Amino acid sequence: MPEDETLEKIYEPIASFSHKYLLAWENWLQFAVILTALLAGWFLRYRLVPVLTKRIDSLPFHFRIRRALKNFLKLTLHMSAAFFLLIAVQLKEAGIIPFDMQVAAAAISLLVAWIFIRIAAQFIRNSFFRHLVAAVAWVIAALSIMGVLESTAETLDSVGITLGDFRLSALSVTKGVISLFVLLYIATFLSSLVERKIYKVSALTPSSRVLISKIVRVALITFALLIGITTAGVDLSLLAVLSGAIGLGIGFGLQKVVANLFSGMLLLLDKSIKPGDIIELQGTFGWVDHMGARYTSIVTRDNKSFLIPNENFITQQVINWSHGNTLVRIEVRFGVDYRHNPHEVKAIAEQAATNLERISKDPSPICHLVEFGESALIFKLRFWINDAEKGVTNVKGAVMLSLWDAFKEHNIKIPYPHREVHVTQKQSIDT
Numbered sequence: 212m213p214e215d216e217t218l219e220k221i222y223e224p225i226a227s228f229s230h231k232y233l234l235a236w237e238n239w240l241q242f243a244v245i246l247t248a249l250l251a252g253w254f255l256r257y258r259l260v261p262v263l264t265k266r267i268d269s270l271p272f273h274f275r276i277r278r279a280l281k282n283f284l285k286l287t288l289h290m291s292a293a294f295f296l297l298i299a300v301q302l303k304e305a306g307i308i309p310f311d312m313q314v315a316a317a318a319i320s321l322l323v324a325w326i327f328i329r330i331a332a333q334f335i336r337n338s339f340f341r342h343l344v345a346a347v348a349w350v351i352a353a354l355s356i357m358g359v360l361e362s363t364a365e366t367l368d369s370v371g372i373t374l375g376d377f378r379l380s381a382l383s384v385t386k387g388v389i390s391l392f393v394l395l396y397i398a399t400f401l402s403s404l405v406e407r408k409i410y411k412v413s414a415l416t417p418s419s420r421v422l423i424s425k426i427v428r429v430a431l432i433t434f435a436l437l438i439g440i441t442t443a444g445v446d447l448s449l450l451a452v453l454s455g456a457i458g459l460g461i462g463f464g465l466q467k468v469v470a471n472l473f474s475g476m477l478l479l480l481d482k483s484i485k486p487g488d489i490i491e492l493q494g495t496f497g498w499v500d501h502m503g504a505r506y507t508s509i510v511t512r513d514n515k516s517f518l519i520p521n522e523n524f525i526t527q528q529v530i531n532w533s534h535g536n537t538l539v540r541i542e543v544r545f546g547v548d549y550r551h552n553p554h555e556v557k558a559i560a561e562q563a564a565t566n567l568e569r570i571s572k573d574p575s576p577i578c579h580l581v582e583f584g585e586s587a588l589i590f591k592l593r594f595w596i597n598d599a600e601k602g603v604t605n606v607k608g609a610v611m612l613s614l615w616d617a618f619k620e621h622n623i624k625i626p627y628p629h630r631e632v633h634v635t636q637k638q639s640i641d642t
Contacts, residue, residue: 241314244299245292248318252291260284279333286326293322317356324352340396347389391439398431421486421502422479467522471505474521478502484524489532489539489599492519496603512602537597538571543610546587548624553580553588556623563617564594569606571595587626 267280296319303312328348335341354360364382406424478484479502488499490509497511507524509517532539547556557578564576574595582589592614596606618625 241312241318244312244315245296245318248292248295248299249288251295252288255291256284256287260287282333283330286329289322289326293319293326296322320356321349321353324356325349328352335396340392343392344396387439391436394435394439395432398435399428402428402431422476425476425479467520471521474525475502475505475507478507478521478524484529484531487533491530491532492523492527495519512604532599537599538595539597539599539603540593540595541603541607541610543592543594543607543614544589545592545611545614546584546589546625547618548626549586549588551588551623553590555621556588556590559617559621559623560590560592560614563613564592564610567606567609567613569596569598569601570610571597586628 263284264281267277267284270277270280272280296315299308300312300316300319302308325345328345332341332345332348335344351360354363402424405427409420409424409427412420484490484499484502484507486499486502490497490499492509495509495511495517497509497515497517499507500510500516501508502521506518506520509519511517545560547553557580560578561576564570565572570576571594576592576594578590578592580588581591592610594610596603617623
């Protein structure tokens with residue numbers, strides 16, 4: 212299309228709108244009425260919203276309901292302004308207002324459209340996406356209300372570039388971007404819904420649930436991307452020319468991301484690590500809380516979440532305390548005075564550990580004399596637990612306290628090193 216015709220198509224709707232709405236003196240009177248209605252709505256919101264917000268905070272509702280009510284209060288200005296403008300339109304029909312109110316009627320439609328769009332957008336959890344969807348929907352509604360939607364679409368369609376047999380216009384790009392955002396949100400929402408359903412299936416193992424949910428999420432997002440690109444008018448066959456360069460760029464730029472993604476898949480397939488396992492990696496001890504596409508979340512006993520890349524579980528040594536069998540052996544080292552019978556100490560120590568609830572009875576605790584120390588007989592008490600997720604340090608402390616009580620009861624002494632220091636005074640020699 213020639214450049215003059217393109218500029219003319221852009222200029223025509225703008226000139227028509229300016230002549231119809233901006234150059235008539237009656238419209239300026241309507242603008243004054245609209246401004247007055249907006250100021251009245253702002254005043255009502257300024258006076259009412261703080262009081263009603265305190266009332267909502269005191270209600271015994273779920274926090275999401277309270278948040279939705281607070282968001283609804285933000286529309287006080289729009290609802291009040293629409294109400295005042297509706298009264299003005301009724302006064303015009305009654306013959307009290309002498310000038311036309313078409314612009315005010317259009318303003319009422321715009322305000323009502325914004326109110327309904329914002330209410331409908333409350334179902335979208337993500338605040339950024341909620342505001343984006345509301346803004347785009349309102350712009351489309353506003354263009355339709357003002358009667359320039361078709362001309363705007365034609366104008367956007369006239370602006371574009373041609374690459375061989377393929378033409379990319381501003382209209383197709385706009386449609387593609389809008390549909391891409393919508394489809395990606397729907398895909399994310401559906402994948403989250405399917406994931407919650409899968410996690411409730413008790414017949415599946417934890418690793419199978421995570422693997423299936425990941426496959427569903429990747430499939431839905433890929434499907435949404437393909438539909439969004441197709442909606443923009445992009446022929447997917449054209450991407451074959453650039454696939455080699457794009458693949459090379461992805462290979463270098465997203466090397467770690469791809470490595471972590473496939474490492475997570477391998478972990479789920481070989482079942483070496485799964486949600487709920489007790490693991491130890493690089494001094495981090497805790498249980499696997501969540502296995503994502505890029506990282507695995509490890510929650511420690513002090514409720515800290517360590518986000519460890521999946522690749523680390525493949526390339527580094529990992530201690531899985533619950534892999535195959537949840538039975539874990541723990542060791543406590545202690546010493547007693549040489550005056551005591553080691554056979555008696557061994558029996559007392561084993562009985563002290565057996566009395567504790569978390570200690571396994573089969574295999575039972577066992578104590579060994581392992582060293583004749585400088586000032587004590589050194590023993591190692593070994594016992595088993597099958598609930599490492601409840602903590603290891605706390606059960607070792609409980610065993611040591613039980614040993615302390617048992618030794619006190621049988622008058623067994625725990626020695627400590629003695630040092631003798633001899634101080635000699637050196638006489639000075641006069642010279």
